[in-house]
Amino acid sequence: MSRRYINLILILVLLAVSAWASFTNSGLGSFQPKTVLGLDLRGGLQVILEADVADGIAVSRQDLEDAKQILENRANALGVSEVTFQVAGDKSIVGEFPGVSDPQEVISTISKVALLEFVDFGDEDPYALMGKTVITDEGRAVEVEGTPTPGPEVTPTAEPGITEKTWHTIMIGSDLKEVGVIPVQGSPYYEISFVLSENGAKVFREFTSANQGKILGIVLDKVVISAPSINEPITDGQGVITGKFTRDEANNLAVQMRYGSLPIPLKLVQTRLIGPTLGADSLNKSLIAFAIGFAIVLLFMAIYYRIPGLVADLAIISYAVIAFAIFRSIPITLTLSGIAGFILSTGSALDANILSFERMKEELRAGRTVTQAIELGWKRAWPSIRDSNIAALITSAILFWFGSTFGASVVKGFALTLALGVVVSVFTALFVTRNFLGVILSWVKDPEKRPGLFGL
Amino acid sequence: MIDILGKRYFYFLFSLLIIIPGLIVLAINGLPLAVDFKGGSLLEVQFINAELPSTEEIVRIYESNGFNEVYVQRTSLKQGTPEDSLIIRSPFMDDAMRTTIVDTLKTNFNAPDLALTRFESVGPSIATEVAQRAMLAVAVAALAVILYITLAFRGVPHAFRYGVCAIAAMVHDILIVISVTAIGGQLFGWQVDSLYLTALLTVIGFSTQDKIVVFDRIRENSSFLRRLSFEKLVNHSIVQTLQRSINTQLMTVEFMLLALALFGGVTLREFAVILLIGLFSGTYSSIFIAAPLLVIWENKEWRNWFGRKSSHVA
Numbered sequence: 001m002s003r004r005y006i007n008l009i010l011i012l013v014l015l016a017v018s019a020w021a022s023f024t025n026s027g028l029g030s031f032q033p034k035t036v037l038g039l040d041l042r043g044g045l046q047v048i049l050e051a052d053v054a055d056g057i058a059v060s061r062q063d064l065e066d067a068k069q070i071l072e073n074r075a076n077a078l079g080v081s082e083v084t085f086q087v088a089g090d091k092s093i094v095g096e097f098p099g100v101s102d103p104q105e106v107i108s109t110i111s112k113v114a115l116l117e118f119v120d121f122g123d124e125d126p127y128a129l130m131g132k133t134v135i136t137d138e139g140r141a142v143e144v145e146g147t148p149t150p151g152p153e154v155t156p157t158a159e160p161g162i163t164e165k166t167w168h169t170i171m172i173g174s175d176l177k178e179v180g181v182i183p184v185q186g187s188p189y190y191e192i193s194f195v196l197s198e199n200g201a202k203v204f205r206e207f208t209s210a211n212q213g214k215i216l217g218i219v220l221d222k223v224v225i226s227a228p229s230i231n232e233p234i235t236d237g238q239g240v241i242t243g244k245f246t247r248d249e250a251n252n253l254a255v256q257m258r259y260g261s262l263p264i265p266l267k268l269v270q271t272r273l274i275g276p277t278l279g280a281d282s283l284n285k286s287l288i289a290f291a292i293g294f295a296i297v298l299l300f301m302a303i304y305y306r307i308p309g310l311v312a313d314l315a316i317i318s319y320a321v322i323a324f325a326i327f328r329s330i331p332i333t334l335t336l337s338g339i340a341g342f343i344l345s346t347g348s349a350l351d352a353n354i355l356s357f358e359r360m361k362e363e364l365r366a367g368r369t370v371t372q373a374i375e376l377g378w379k380r381a382w383p384s385i386r387d388s389n390i391a392a393l394i395t396s397a398i399l400f401w402f403g404s405t406f407g408a409s410v411v412k413g414f415a416l417t418l419a420l421g422v423v424v425s426v427f428t429a430l431f432v433t434r435n436f437l438g439v440i441l442s443w444v445k446d447p448e449k450r451p452g453l454f455g456l
Numbered sequence: 457m458i459d460i461l462g463k464r465y466f467y468f469l470f471s472l473l474i475i476i477p478g479l480i481v482l483a484i485n486g487l488p489l490a491v492d493f494k495g496g497s498l499l500e501v502q503f504i505n506a507e508l509p510s511t512e513e514i515v516r517i518y519e520s521n522g523f524n525e526v527y528v529q530r531t532s533l534k535q536g537t538p539e540d541s542l543i544i545r546s547p548f549m550d551d552a553m554r555t556t557i558v559d560t561l562k563t564n565f566n567a568p569d570l571a572l573t574r575f576e577s578v579g580p581s582i583a584t585e586v587a588q589r590a591m592l593a594v595a596v597a598a599l600a601v602i603l604y605i606t607l608a609f610r611g612v613p614h615a616f617r618y619g620v621c622a623i624a625a626m627v628h629d630i631l632i633v634i635s636v637t638a639i640g641g642q643l644f645g646w647q648v649d650s651l652y653l654t655a656l657l658t659v660i661g662f663s664t665q666d667k668i669v670v671f672d673r674i675r676e677n678s679s680f681l682r683r684l685s686f687e688k689l690v691n692h693s694i695v696q697t698l699q700r701s702i703n704t705q706l707m708t709v710e711f712m713l714l715a716l717a718l719f720g721g722v723t724l725r726e727f728a729v730i731l732l733i734g735l736f737s738g739t740y741s742s743i744f745i746a747a748p749l750l751v752i753w754e755n756k757e758w759r760n761w762f763g764r765k766s767s768h769v770a
Contacts, residue, residue, distance in 0.1 A: 048582065050579070050581075050582060092582070101572070102572075103551055103554075103575070104551060104555055107551045267579075268550065268551070268579075269578070269579035269581065269582045270576075270577060270578045270579060270582055271551060271554075271575060271576065271577040272575070272576045272577075273572065273574060273575035273576070274573075274574055275500075275502075275571060275572060275573040275574060277502075277533060277571070277573065278500075278533065278573050278574060281533070281534060281721055281722075282720075282721035282722075282724065283721075284721075285719060285720050285721035285724070286716070286720050286721060286724060288719050289715045289716045289718070289719040289720040289724075290712075290715070290716075292715040292719055293711055293712035293713075293714070293715030293716065294712070296711050296715065297707075297708045297711055297712060300707050300708065300711070301708075304703065304707075336651075336721075336724055337651055337654050337727075340654070340658075340716070340724065340727060340728075340731075341658075343712050343713075343716065344658060344662070344709070344712075344731075346712065347662075347704065347708060347709035347712065348665075350704060350708045350709070351665075351669075351700075351704040351708075354700050354703045354704045354708075355669065355700055355704075358697075358699055358700045358703075362696075380676070383672050383675075383676070384668060384669045384672035384673070387604075387605075387608045387668045387672060388664070388665035388666075388668040388669055388672075389665070390604065390608075391601055391604060391605075391661065391664045391665055391668055392661050392662070392664075392665055394597070394600045394601060394604060395597050395600075395601070395657065395658075395660060395661035395664070396661070398593055398596050398597045398600065399593065399597075399654070399657050401593075402589060402590065402593040405589065411650060411653065411654050411657070414654045414658075418658075418661075
């Protein structure tokens with residue numbers, strides 16, 4: 001019996017922690033549980049971009065990852081929060097933009113052709129430049145190159161700031177032939193090596209010879225991504241950018257330099273937009289539906305199975321609290337189909353209880369004591385609980401694979417919540433129902449003489 | 457004890473009564489595929505402070521932009537309120553075209569507050585690919601389940617039969633769902649989208665779960681009820697698990713789904729109804745299809761089919 005009470009205390013602690021994780025808004029330190037709603041529930045835009053290559057031509061994983069990286073950089077410039085991009089399958093990228101209600105701006109931003117420029121920043125402070133959006137004269141070549149144009153008519157009263165001044169672009173990305181990342185001998189850092197085209201080599205030779213010690217910035221879509229200083233003239237069209245780069249930082253910069261434009265042409269093959277009203281409406285209604293269904297089921301269990309039924313109700317509520325706590329802690333994005341998966345795994349949770357209660361009743365009818373009946377009921381019901389839930393897990397795994405390969409987040413969300421729900425449901429049935437039932441029935445005198453307690 | 461297996465051929469007949477008409481509708485009209493699986497666009501717009509334009513007017517706007525197959529459906533964004541929205545289905549369009557069309561709608565129908573509720577546009581290539589992989593997913597799931605059942609039942613004679621019968625019953629459930637969908641597509645405008653696919657895959661998962669519960673009882677009983685004929689043994693096992701089947705499937709899961717169908721949002725209703733039918737079929741087929749098939753296989757009853765054809769036509 002004492003073992004039972006220890007288990008009981010463990011369960012209560014687990015429930016208290018889960019309840020806290022299910023409802024807290026503040027979290028604890030780095031552990032911040034939160035409810036993440038999918039696009040279908042809060043509204044937003046999902047796009048699928050596919051590599052625009054002829055059939056049969058393979059797209060390398062690296063190209064897709066690089067393209068994803070570039071898309072992320074572009075989207076971040078939009079200021080939409082929680083944008084995610086994922087590589088799906090062997091030639092697609094799925095982008096999700098929560099809360100976006102007008103796809104036009106997003107789509108034009110992510111599908112534009114990027115411009116990489118090498119800009120003469122003179123003696124500017126490299127740290128002040130990083131990440132700034134600057135104005136350059138690229139694209140206005142006619143005005144700038146050749147004869148110097150007269151300055152603006154307004155008399156400058158103060159030195160214009162970094163972001164206000166027009167800087168001169170000496171070369172653009174198309175003159176960059178190769179970009180690589182190499183480790184620095186004898187240090188944990190990496191550097192970026194590059195090879196220029198013939199024209200680029202000539203421009204660089206003249207510029208770097210004349211501007212040693214000055215800053216030559218690398219600007220992607222008018223944003224400064226690197227601001228190295230010229231240590232020595234680059235005369236042969238090959239150079240390196242050194243700095244205390246980690247491997248990831250160096251890779252990141254190399255990717256941006258290599259593919260000012262995307263490494264592979266992408267085309268928009270799917271757009272899905274859910275307005276915020278439809279999303280909120282769906283969320284409210286599914287929640288109400290869930291509450292009603294849940295209440296009816298709890299009532300049914302209590303009426304039909306009496307004491308065991310009430311204990312099962314407790315187990316089902318624990319199941320819901322624990323599962324929700326897990327969803328919030330990981331966190332798993334909740335979608336409509338995810339909620340459906342959750343509701344269905346509630347069915348699994350009930351099934352485990354019902355299977356063992358039916359067995360328990362059989363054993364009681366056969367004249368066993370209550371303690372024996374509980375133990376035998378679980379033992380007999382276990383093979384079918386095990387096998388049926390493993391079958392459900394197999395199906396979930398296959399669905400999850402299908403969903404992630406195709407950016408079918410509907411299917412993926414469903415599979416994930418179903419699988420988690422199945423695992424939690426077996427746990428609550430085995431652990432919560434069994435222990436609580438044992439403890440509660442130990443308080444009842446001569447339960448064998450009161451079959452009404454078991455709905456017999 | 458109730459004799460369930462005695463009338464086994466009637467159950468088959470009953471299922472065929474649903475499946476055959478469904479398959480006929482399917483053969484004539486095909487499945488009502490949504491944009492997810494055949495490619496195309498769906499535009500849902502809500503007319504705020506403006507009259508709903510007629511279908512002909514919408515079709516004319518689309519035609520002037522080069523779209524021929526256009527279907528317009530009237531609906532209301534919130535259940536129970538007057539119709540205020542249009543769902544327009546057309547071939548695939550890009551975002552620039554969507555902007556043009558929405559702008560045209562705003563100016564032509566004097567609806568500056570027109571709200572874009574939903575826009576889905578799926579290229580034809582990706583749609584075919586998704587549909588093919590979906591079928592692959594179903595096939596792989598079925599195979600994995602046969603393997604698992606064969607493994608889990610390795611202690612009983614002819615373990616492989618259990619797997620095959622479970623899959624046969626699962627095919628029955630899929631056929632029932634597809635037949636009902638084909639008919640529902642004609643009567644209520646149901647569409648097969650990725651949420652539908654999720655429902656179908658769930659039916660498959662739970663269908664197996666249900667068969668396993670019944671088979672498990674047969675497995676258990678066969679170890680100590682050796683003197684009974686196989687038919688009696690199976691019948692006995694079905695009756696023993698009947699209460700559980702009714703309680704789990706009808707009283708709890710189906711109640712949850714019914715709540716979802718009645719009170720859930722518009723987007724979930726069709727999903728809930730499909731699941732309701734599919735899971736019911738799953739329970740039905742464990743008792744009335746899978747278990748009888750096991751008995752037929754054990755008795756090798758097909759030997760009699762040709763001799764006494766008249767009494768057993770199913």
